[in-house]
Amino acid sequence: MMKNVVEVRDLVVVRGSREVLPGISLDVPAGVTGLLGPSGCGKTTLLRCLVGAQRVRSGTVRVLGEPAGSAPLRTRVGYVTQAASVYDDLTVAENLRFFARVLGVDPASVDEAIGSVDLAGHRDQLVSRLSGGQRSRVSLAVALLGKPDLLVLDEPTVGLDPVLRRDLWQLFHGIADAGAAVLVSSHVMDEAERCHRLLLMREGRIIADGPPEEVRERTGAADIEGAFLHLVESA
């Protein structure tokens, strides 16, 4: 039995006057897990909880056996937010060296991280001169610096063309094959088939959980979009 990398139990989060997560429980094992659900269903809020960036009202979130956000997890969890978090006026390598210092990781990991996102040919280029897909990969390289055991990616493929999306998914699988758990959020249901396991989310709740083929079979739907609609209508 595979050990869970993330365990969330009865998690309640209130943002503003809204209970965004009304008591959610879920596990994330090794491999590539897709957190799929419509815009506004609470995906980002949940991911923020996993990295310790969200105030929670009640419940528990454990990551790699530690409370989410605790000091031992600092380099063991990589997080890529929706907004680009790298400096435009620095080169790829300068960005990575800066974040390596901030994280306190070995500067030798800079070139490794650049190589793993396939940007070695652009290492001395200013980030402002890169394409959208290349910039996303710089953010990803920053998240890989500490060789995390869990990589949390918030809608990393939004706005990218199909070729770049495919390349990024290949990269996520490569990272998972190397041993890290990868949790990727998306509101695009057709990305489901690229995941080992799915968490379908709606209005702050998990409505399905399992490998894509199992979720499809359980609902009798031809694809995950159909499965999602079936689950919503039969709720």
Ligand SMILES: Nc1ncnc2c1ncn2[C@@H]1O[C@H](COP(=O)(O)OP(=O)(O)OP(=O)(O)O)[C@@H](O)[C@H]1O
């Ligand atoms: N700072 C905030 N204050 C109050 N409510 C918020 C805040 N941030 C988000 N929300 C609300 O929380 C709910 C969940 O938002 P969240 O960003 O987690 O959703 P999401 O599934 O990630 O959406 P998207 O796919 O559009 O990024 C939304 O209804 C949103 O309006």
